[in-house]
Amino acid sequence: MARKRPSTDRDGRPHGAAGKPLAIxxxxxxxxxxxxxxxxEVTLRSDGGNTLARTFTSFPSGPLQVLLHAKGLNGTAWxxxxxxxxxxxxxxxxxxASGFSHLVRALVLR
Amino acid sequence: MxxxxxxxxxxxxxxxTLCTGAAFGQTAIVSADGDGVFRAPGAQFTSMLTFKSDxxxxxxxxxxxxxxxxxxxxxxxxxxxxKSSQGLAAVxxxxxxxxxxxxxxxAMRHSLLTNVAEGxxxxxxxxxxxxxxxxxxxxxxxxxxxxxxxxxxxxxxGVKATYAYEHAGFLMGGLTAGVERTNNYGDLDDIAxxxxxxxxxxxxxxTRATQADQVAAKSGPYTEGIAGNLRxxxxxxxxALGPERLAITGYAATRLSxxxxxxxxxxxxxxxxxxxxxxxxxxxxxxxxxxxxxxxQGAATLGRRLTVSVQGSVPIAPTFGx
Numbered sequence: 001m002a003r004k005r006p007s008t009d010r011d012g013r014p015h016g017a018a019g020k021p022l023a024i025x026x027x028x029x030x031x032x033x034x035x036x037x038x039x040x041e042v043t044l045r046s047d048g049g050n051t052l053a054r055t056f057t058s059f060p061s062g063p064l065q066v067l068l069h070a071k072g073l074n075g076t077a078w079x080x081x082x083x084x085x086x087x088x089x090x091x092x093x094x095x096x097a098s099g100f101s102h103l104v105r106a107l108v109l110r
Numbered sequence: 111m112x113x114x115x116x117x118x119x120x121x122x123x124x125x126x127t128l129c130t131g132a133a134f135g136q137t138a139i140v141s142a143d144g145d146g147v148f149r150a151p152g153a154q155f156t157s158m159l160t161f162k163s164d165x166x167x168x169x170x171x172x173x174x175x176x177x178x179x180x181x182x183x184x185x186x187x188x189x190x191x192x193k194s195s196q197g198l199a200a201v202x203x204x205x206x207x208x209x210x211x212x213x214x215x216x217a218m219r220h221s222l223l224t225n226v227a228e229g230x231x232x233x234x235x236x237x238x239x240x241x242x243x244x245x246x247x248x249x250x251x252x253x254x255x256x257x258x259x260x261x262x263x264x265x266x267x268g269v270k271a272t273y274a275y276e277h278a279g280f281l282m283g284g285l286t287a288g289v290e291r292t293n294n295y296g297d298l299d300d301i302a303x304x305x306x307x308x309x310x311x312x313x314x315x316x317t318r319a320t321q322a323d324q325v326a327a328k329s330g331p332y333t334e335g336i337a338g339n340l341r342x343x344x345x346x347x348x349x350a351l352g353p354e355r356l357a358i359t360g361y362a363a364t365r366l367s368x369x370x371x372x373x374x375x376x377x378x379x380x381x382x383x384x385x386x387x388x389x390x391x392x393x394x395x396x397x398x399x400x401x402x403x404x405x406x407q408g409a410a411t412l413g414r415r416l417t418v419s420v421q422g423s424v425p426i427a428p429t430f431g432x
Contacts, residue, residue: 026178029388031276032220033178034227041227044178050388052178071232073347074279077387095387099230099279 019109020085022059027051028070028078030096036067059084061109068103072096084109181221189214191242210244223275233275238288241267246295249303249327259303259327266291270339280348286341291334294371297402297412298330337367347389357382357389359397373406396420 024042026033029050035042044052061084070078074096080103082090089109094101174186191212220226220234244264251258270288304324310317341363348358360379367373380397384390397419405414 029385029390031232031390032181032226035178041179043180046176069227071226071230071276072279073276073384073389074349075387075389076279096279099232099277 019058019060021083022056022109023053023083024055024081025051025053026068026070026078026080028072028076028096030070030072030076030078032071034067034069036065038065039067059109064107064109066090066103066105066107069100070094070096071100074099082107179226181226182219184217184219186215186217188216210242212240212242214238214240230278231276233273236272236274237269238272239267239269240290241265244295246293246332247325247327248298248332249301249329251329259325264293264295264334266293268292268339274343280346282343282345282347284341284343286339286343288339290337290339292337292365292367292372293334294330294332294369294407295328297371297374297407298328298332299412301327301329303327331371333369333371335367335369335372337365337372340364340366347384355384355386355389357384357392359395371407374401375403375406376401377403394420 024035024044026035026044027050033044033052035044042054044054046052066082068080072078076096078094078096078101080090080092080094081088089107090105092103092105094103176185177183189212191214192210216236216238218234218236220232222233222235224231224233226232242265244266246262246264248260248262249258250260268288268290270286270290272284272286274282274284276282302324303326304321306319306321308317308319341361343361344359346358346360358379359382360377362375362377364375365373376399378397378399380395382392382395385393399417399419400414401417402412402414407413
C-alpha cells in the first residue's frame with residue numbers, strides 16, 4: 001500500500017523549520033533492521049560493530065511516528081535510543097521472538 | 111571506500127576462534143567450515159580475526175559499511191587467510207611451517223524472497239570468489255633419493271554461490287553450489303621426513319647416527335583437478351534445548367570430480383553454545399564428522415574416517431584496544 005511521503009531532502013530529513021539534533025542508535029546482533037520515521041524509511045549506518053546509528057543535525061519539533069522492524073534469531077537482545085537535543089525521547093529494549101521484533105511508538109518532539 | 115574499510119577494521123567486532131580437529135569455523139553463525147556458509151546479513155556488521163588451530167590459520171574479514179534496510183542492494187567484503195598448509199600438528203611435531211594464503215571476496219544481498227520490513231523470515235544470497243596459493247610438501251619414496259621430497263606451489267581458484275533462508279528465528283538452511291580447482295593433499299598420510307647422518311666413532315669404531323632437517327610432509331597418490339561442490343547446511347535453534355543458548359548444526363558436502371581421489375562426501379553434526387542475548391554468535395561447538403562417508407577414495411588415502419572436533423572462541427577486542 002502506497003504511503004503518503006512527507007517532503008524531505010535527499011537524506012530523508014523533513015524540510016521545514018530548523019529544530020534540535022535528533023540522534024538515533026540501534027544496537028543488537030540482528031540480521032536486518034527496517035526503520036521508519038513518519039512513515040518514511042530512514043537508513044541507519046553501521047559503525048562496524050553491532051550498532052546502527054543516524055544523527056540529524058536539525059530535526060523539526062512536533063509529532064513523530066517511529067517504526068522499527070528487526071529480524072534475527074530468537075533471544076537476540078536489542079536496544080533503541082533516540083535523543084532530541086539533550087533529552088532522551090525514546091529508550092526501548094527488546095528481545096527477538098518468532099524471528100522478529102516490531103515496535104511502533106508515537107512521540108512528540110518538543 | 112578505503113576509508114570505510116579502515117574504519118571497520120578498527121571496529122569493535124574482532125574476535126578469535128580457537129579450534130582443534132576437523133574443519134569447523136565460524137563467521138557470525140555456526141558454520142561447518144571457515145568459509146561462512148551462514149554469512150548472515152548481520153555478520154556484515156562485523157569484522158573478525160579468526161585463528162583455527164586445526165590448520166593453524168589466521169583470517170581477517172572485512173566488509174563494506176552496511177545500512178539498515180538495504181534490500182535489493184549488494185554488499186561486498188573479503189577475507190584474507192594465512193595458514194599452514196599442513197595444519198598445526200605439523201608445526202608442533204616438526205617445527206615446519208609451510209605457508210598458504212587465501213583471498214576470498216564475496217558479494218551478498220538479503221531479502222530476495224522475503225520483505226525486510228515484514229515478518230520473521232529472512233533470506234540471502236552470497237556469491238564468493240576465491241584464489242589461494244599453498245606450498246605443499248610431498249614425499250614419494252619410489253622416486254630417486256634426490257627427488258623424493260618435492261615442494262610445489264599449488265594455486266587454486268573457485269567460485270560458489272550460497273542461498274540461505276532463516277525461518278521464525280530458530281531454523282536456518284543453506285544450499286551451496288560451486289566449482290574449484292582442488293587437490294587431495296588433506297587426504298594424504300602425514301609423515302615426518304628426516305635426513306640421517308651416520309659416522310664412525312674414531313675412538314670406539316662404533317657406527318652412530320644423527321637426525322637432521324626433519325620436515326613434515328604428506329605421502330600418497332597426490333592428485334589435482336577441477337571439482338564441483340554441493341553442500342547443504344542446517345542450523346536449528348530449538349527452545350527445548352535450553353535457555354536459548356544451544357543449537358544443533360548439521361551438514362552434508364559432496365565433491366564431484368572425474369578423479370576418484372578427489373571425490374568425497376562428508377557429513378557432520380554438531381552442538382553449539384551460543385552467546386547469551388546474541389545467539390548469532392557461537393562461543394564454542396563440538397562437531398562429529400564422517401569424512402569420505404562412502405569411502406569413494408578407496409584405500410589409497412585416509413579414506414572414510416570419523417573425526418571429533420572442539421571449537422572455542424575468545425574475544426580479543428579488549429586486548430587489542432579496539
